[in-house]
Amino acid sequence: MHAVEGIGFRLHAGETLALVGESASGKSTTGKALCNLVPFTGDVRINGTHIGGLSPARMKPVRRDIQMIFKDPYASLDPRMRVGELVGEPLKIHGLATGSELTDRVEYLFRRVGLPPEAASRYPHEISGGQRQRA
Numbered sequence: 001m002h003a004v005e006g007i008g009f010r011l012h013a014g015e016t017l018a019l020v021g022e023s024a025s026g027k028s029t030t031g032k033a034l035c036n037l038v039p040f041t042g043d044v045r046i047n048g049t050h051i052g053g054l055s056p057a058r059m060k061p062v063r064r065d066i067q068m069i070f071k072d073p074y075a076s077l078d079p080r081m082r083v084g085e086l087v088g089e090p091l092k093i094h095g096l097a098t099g100s101e102l103t104d105r106v107e108y109l110f111r112r113v114g115l116p117p118e119a120a121s122r123y124p125h126e127i128s129g130g131q132r133q134r135a
């Protein structure tokens, strides 16, 4: 099954690209290929790194630079984790911050998107839908 064929583009830093097309034309599959979440042939490079066939370990540093943000925040947020932990988890996984530095960076991110600090200790179902999307 080829979900999408013959697509090519370059996206430079600071640019935004909207992919528009009819249902089942392959938009989501293109996004998944960029994140190495589906097998693909051809050349996908993220900041110069060819990601085709990379092991999960070799893919990990690339994942610092690229991620999916799904439309439905309920599908993205682990219901058993508090919102502050959820936002801090990638920083921990990539070894970017721990301890008080991690807390400070999560607080900073909350301020940047207008989430109240008390939302950090709540579970995803305990904040509003718009707050969940910002989280």
Ligand SMILES: Nc1ncnc2c1ncn2[C@@H]1O[C@H](COP(=O)(O)OP(=O)(O)OP(=O)(O)O)[C@@H](O)[C@H]1O
Pocket (backbone or CB within 6 Å): 001, 002, 003, 004, 021, 022, 023, 024, 025, 026, 027, 028, 029, 030
């Ligand atoms: N896991 C899968 N297994 C088999 N076929 C799939 C799979 N996922 C998607 N497809 C098929 O691949 C094609 C592209 O699907 P894709 O999800 O990329 O479309 P889309 O452009 O995102 O559509 P929509 O606008 O409806 O979200 C469709 O024909 C779809 O049925």
Ligand SMILES: [Mg+2]
Pocket (backbone or CB within 6 Å): 027, 028, 029
């Ligand atoms: Mg889609």
